[in-house]
Amino acid sequence: MNLTVDAEPTVAWDITVDDAPVALSARGDLVAVTGAEGTVKVLDAAMGAELGAFGLSGGALGVQLSQNAAHLAAHGPMGYALWRRSDGTATVRESGVWSGAVAWADDSRVAVAFGRRALVLGPDGEELWRTESAPSTVTDLAWLRQGRRLAVAAYGAVRGHERHTERPVVTYPYVGSHLALAVSPTGKWICSGNQDASIHIWRTRDGSELTMSGYREKVPAFRRRCTTGCPPRSERCSPGWPSSGCRRWRSTG
Numbered sequence: 001m002n003l004t005v006d007a008e009p010t011v012a013w014d015i016t017v018d019d020a021p022v023a024l025s026a027r028g029d030l031v032a033v034t035g036a037e038g039t040v041k042v043l044d045a046a047m048g049a050e051l052g053a054f055g056l057s058g059g060a061l062g063v064q065l066s067q068n069a070a071h072l073a074a075h076g077p078m079g080y081a082l083w084r085r086s087d088g089t090a091t092v093r094e095s096g097v098w099s100g101a102v103a104w105a106d107d108s109r110v111a112v113a114f115g116r117r118a119l120v121l122g123p124d125g126e127e128l129w130r131t132e133s134a135p136s137t138v139t140d141l142a143w144l145r146q147g148r149r150l151a152v153a154a155y156g157a158v159r160g161h162e163r164h165t166e167r168p169v170v171t172y173p174y175v176g177s178h179l180a181l182a183v184s185p186t187g188k189w190i191c192s193g194n195q196d197a198s199i200h201i202w203r204t205r206d207g208s209e210l211t212m213s214g215y216r217e218k219v220p221a222f223r224r225r226c227t228t229g230c231p232p233r234s235e236r237c238s239p240g241w242p243s244s245g246c247r248r249w250r251s252t253g
Contacts, residue, residue, distance in 0.1 A: 013048035017041060023062040028069035030085075034060040040074045040090075042083065054090035056081055061100060068107045071123040075099035080112050082125050091125045101140045105147035113138040118152045118161070129164045140180050144187040144204070151190055153178040158192055158202070172202040172209070179218060193219030 019035025026032075026045065034040045038056035040063060043049065058078025065072050072083040079094035080102065097115040104110045105120075109128065112119045116133040118141055134154035142151045150161045152168075155177050159168035177195035184190075190202045198213040 012046075015043065015048045015050075022060065025063050025065045025072070027065035027067060030065055030069045032063045032065050032072055032074075034063040034074055036060065038076060040072075040081065040083070042072060042085075052083060052085070052088050052090070054081060054083060054092065056092060056094065058094055058096075062102065064102050064104060064110075066104045066107045066110070066123065070107060071104075071110070073102040073104070073110050073112065075102050075112060080114070082110070082121070082123065084124060093125070098137055100138060103141040103143055103150075105143045105150075109147065111141045111143070111150055113141055116154065118150060120150065120163075130166065131159075131161050131168075132166045134159065136177075139178055140192075142181040142183045142190070144183045144190070151181055151183060153181050153192055158190055160204075170204075170207070172207060174200045174209070174211075176200075 017033055017035055017039065019037045019039040021033050022036050023034050024031065029045050031043045031045050032040065033043065036059055038058060038060045040054050040056065040060060041050055042052035044051055056074060056076045056078065058076055060074055060076040063072065063074040070085045074081045077098055078096055080099040081090055081092040083090045099113050101113040102110055108123060110121050110123065112121060116137055118131045118138055120128045120130065122128060131152055134152060136155035138152055138154050140153040144151060148163055152159045152161060156173060156175055158172040158178060158181065160170040162169050172190060174192065178192040179195055180193035182191045188204055190204055192200045194200060195218050197215040197218055198211050199219055200209065200211050202209045
């Protein structure tokens with residue numbers, strides 16, 4: 001058996017953020033970081049130079065750059081914000097409504113959790129459409145079918161909305177509080193990480209389901225990737241916890 005030991009990685013740059021970082025997003029030549037108190041900074045990935053900055057006065061929960069890194073969306077307990085790279089304009093919308101997630105479908109559309117609804121916006125903030133109210137606050141969002149369907153997580157179910165449809169076209173029920181969503185790269189599977197320390201999995205084509213329970217604590221995040229070298233239909237997904245540790249599993253079919 002041959003073992004390869006990687007050399008200690010070299011630090012290209014580091015930067016101090018005057019806030020407690022809670023989320024990062026990296027796309028193209030940009031890195032965005034947001035802090036708990038609402039500071040959002042956009043940095044050059046090569047050198048760490050600051051290219052933009054703005055704030056959410058009510059604090060921040062997450063940040064996500066669009067695929068081409070031309071736009072950014074941030075969200076927090078009091079609302080959300082959009083940033084445009086071309087001129088550095090930041091549009092902050094703080095209405096006091098909890099915004100627990102954002103998800104870019106492509107460079108021209110972003111879904112934003114807005115209380116019990118999901119808003120689909122253009123990159124500069126114009127509203128394209130919205131979902132009807134869910135039974136509880138929307139906790140996560142994910143796109144599938146190349147951005148033609150939006151999965152919306154709230155208590156009791158994940159609901160699928162086609163473009164410009166207020167009412168869901170499909171519902172994947174599971175009694176519990178969904179905290180995080182992951183969609184497989186093929187769109188064949190939807191997974192939810194739950195407050196009850198379980199992962200629930202649905203096959204999108206027919207709603208067949210299974211539950212993986214017994215995790216040591218709630219599952220608030222996923223990391224996923226399609227793994228090179230595995231069978232063509234294999235997909236792997238790792239739940240993430242606030243503390244260290246993860247588990248990876250593979251689904252086929």
